[in-house]
Amino acid sequence: xxxxxIWGWLGAMLLAQPALADRDPEALARQWCANCHGADGNSVxxxxxxxxxxxxxxxxxxxxMFRDQTRSDAAAHDYMWGVAGGLSDAExxxxxxxxxxxxxxxxxxxxxxxxxAAGQAIYQNGKGDAVPxxxxxxxxxxxxxxxxxxxxxxxxxYLLKQLHVFNTSQRPSAVAMQAIIKSLDEEELRALAAYLxxx
Ligand code: HEC
Ligand code: HEC
Numbered sequence: 001x002x003x004x005x006i007w008g009w010l011g012a013m014l015l016a017q018p019a020l021a022d023r024d025p026e027a028l029a030r031q032w033c034a035n036c037h038g039a040d041g042n043s044v045x046x047x048x049x050x051x052x053x054x055x056x057x058x059x060x061x062x063x064x065m066f067r068d069q070t071r072s073d074a075a076a077h078d079y080m081w082g083v084a085g086g087l088s089d090a091e092x093x094x095x096x097x098x099x100x101x102x103x104x105x106x107x108x109x110x111x112x113x114x115x116x117a118a119g120q121a122i123y124q125n126g127k128g129d130a131v132p133x134x135x136x137x138x139x140x141x142x143x144x145x146x147x148x149x150x151x152x153x154x155x156x157x158y159l160l161k162q163l164h165v166f167n168t169s170q171r172p173s174a175v176a177m178q179a180i181i182k183s184l185d186e187e188e189l190r191a192l193a194a195y196l197x198x199x
Contacts, residue, residue: 025094028087033095036079042105046155047075053104058149059096063087065173073170075161107153109198119195122188130183134192137176142199148176156190156197163189 030039033051037043041052051059065071066084087095110116123142126133137148144150151159163184166177181189 022088022090025098029095029098040102041099046157049158050154051099052102054150055144056096056100060092063092071171073165104153107197110194115191116195116198119191123195131180142196151196152199156193159193159196
């Protein structure tokens with residue numbers, strides 16, 4: 001009887017152990033994320049989006065969607081599913097706060113002024129009835145809002161790639177963007193990406 005009680009008690013104690021302790025977010029960011037996204041989130045290669053100064057809510061949301069495997073284009077699958085799959089909720093909140101707090105650095109301006117001006121016009125005014133002004137959601141300086149991510153200083157090649165992804169079902173949460181890009185042609189998408197990298 002006594003022995004059974006002891007085993008039961010031991011078992012209960014083991015079950016009560018917390019899961020592995022959450023890791024320090026700054027150490028995770030600097031030792032892991034930094035390899036691809038840059039030490040402070042200002043990545044150099046356009047394969048890796050810049051995440052310095054990105055909205056914390058957006059970072060948390062996207063990391064959760066990589067973990068759930070709902071954001072599913074090839075680069076998300078190949079790089080971020082493995083990364084986010086190993087993060088707890090607390091670690092996601094911690095690394096999101098870390099990168100949101102880093103200063104975003106300007107990206108080199110693109111060299112085509114006419115294209116940049118065309119992108120700026122759509123960003124600020126939209127296009128006809130079909131395309132609302134991007135700044136209504138992404139902010140006057142493309143710094144992002146609680147509703148939508150920062151776009152200023154992001155790599156043009158990454159932005160253009162995501163605008164194409166919105167034409168697929170690989171970012172299912174991006175309902176607003178899926179509707180908006182239907183009315184923009186390839187040159188307009190390139191112009192928007194060039195303008196935003198140059199901001
Ligand atoms: C091995 C390289 C690699 C590592 C390590 C890595 N990432 Fe990524 N990350 C990527 C790539 C590639 C993408 C772009 C995915 C796409 O195109 O959809 C990405 C995308 C993201 C995005 C989406 C950004 C946006 O603008 O939508 C966030 C947020 C992110 N990573 C955060 C992190 C965090 C936080 C860590 C560390 C815990 C991390 N990443 C580690 C390669 C990496
Ligand atoms: C109604 C609000 C709204 C408007 C207007 C809007 N966006 Fe967005 N945009 C969003 C939201 C929300 C997201 C995040 C989607 C998600 O959940 O993945 C987003 C995401 C994006 C992304 C992906 C960024 C990244 O880091 O992966 C790009 C690029 C983008 N928008 C460009 C634009 C452009 C260009 C315009 C104008 C033509 C525009 N948006 C207008 C709400 C909006």
